[in-house]
Amino acid sequence: MRGMPLNRKGKITIFLMLTLILSLLVGWGTIVKANSGKNKPTIALIPAQPLSSSFKPKQSFAASDLNHSIQNKKELSREQAVNQKAQQQLEKDHKHKVIYLTFDDGPSLEADQLLDVLDHYNAKATFFMLGPNMESRKHVVKRMVKEDFGVGLHGITHDAHKIYSSKAAPLKEMTQDQKILKEIAGVQSELVRLPYGSIPYLTVDMRSLLNKNGFKTWDWNIDSQDWELKDQRFVQNVIQDIQNLEKTGMAPVILMHDKATTVHYLPQLLDYLNKHGYQTKKLTNAMPPLTFQCEGRCHSMH
């Protein structure tokens, strides 16, 4: 056999044998693989973990009750400090027998006459005026400024339901009023008096806004009650209060109204003041304002 060449038949036989062996091998391999797949224990796929933490946004601090109470506390402290200064100023004024006359709601039809009376007594006073009234009687406003009276702001509507309707409402009215006064008389007044006074409807928020915008809120320490008494009794009322206030060592800031009966009986009061050596002065932007302190009494109208 050695070295003996294969004939064609032999070659075919060998080729067929190899093909057969190969087929057997491949077939066996496939079967083994298939069987091994069947018998192999199933492997586990443990899914990787997602992140599940979740977050919700935090509320604004500015709009919170806590911030509101902080701002209120700050505003009240500020107002208290200013009020102390105002008291000190009024104590100094008292030593010089100073009196501050103030007239709200004007200028009325009697405003010219009121100025005449004051001029006659060489008295100074401050007028807290309503925007529409100033627009109706511009000449009086100009006269007040020209004659060196004090001019201040009393808002636009004089309606408590409007001027205290929102946190920004008093500021809005006073800003508008300030603009009217400036347009008419060319003066910038920071003096404001709230209709019916700053207690109870001028809330701490409103006070803070007015202050931040440079306004100085003036109340009074003597209420003439001229708006209620409507006759000469208000004069006696004021004189009585001046005498009472003397004991506290404070200069009086008197609330009156620019109206006919007040103008009519005002000379009686001015006579008294002259006779007792009082000197009248006007309020100015530079003075620390005498403002009613909230002390838990301020609340919203709503």
Place this chain on the structure above:
Amino acid sequence: MKIFKSLRPAPLLILVIFVMTGCHHDQKQAEKLHVDLEKSAQIEQRLAKHQESLTQNSTKERKAYKTLLALQIDQNQDIHATIKKAQHYNEEQRRTLNDCDKIFNQGYSLATNAKPLIKDIKDSKQKEAGLKVLKLIEMRHQLYHTYSKEYRHVLDLNDKAYKRLSGESDIEVKKLEDNIKKINQAYKNLDNKKEQFNRYTTQYNQAKWAYYQKAGLQVKQVQN
């Protein structure tokens, strides 16, 4: 000698045997790979509980903040107690986040054992599937760390906010408000990162499944 000359189809036989041996080698690789990847996944399963704890403490911290905002400045003691509570929940989150990092890193380090095994795969389709798994492991790893970093940033901002709130009447509202805005923005960023991470996780789980299938392994998904 003539007989050997006649055995010209032999190389074909050798090739078939070689291919069969190669298949067997890849399957072995896949089995090894499976062990590491599934161990890694098993470790990661502990994350779920920690994630739940993060959410719970974050919710408690937010509730404490809400309580704080409803107080009045003269309620001094309540303010201090609530701030302390909120800070505690914040600290709890920090601790849990540290644990999450450890777990994730442990899982990642096991998963990266797959790198040399995948490089060694002979079958091109299996290799391609394996490389996809590898790529997603890296993508998840990177994103998790960005997420964790952002979370720490939120916790730092919260700490800052509570320190500011401890100042009571000296609180600088504008600065505190900016602080809160930054926190809320960071929460949004965190949510975006979480969603992206979860998309990668889904892709990763699918890629693993696809790879095991290609490697001829019978796979059964285990529920979380």
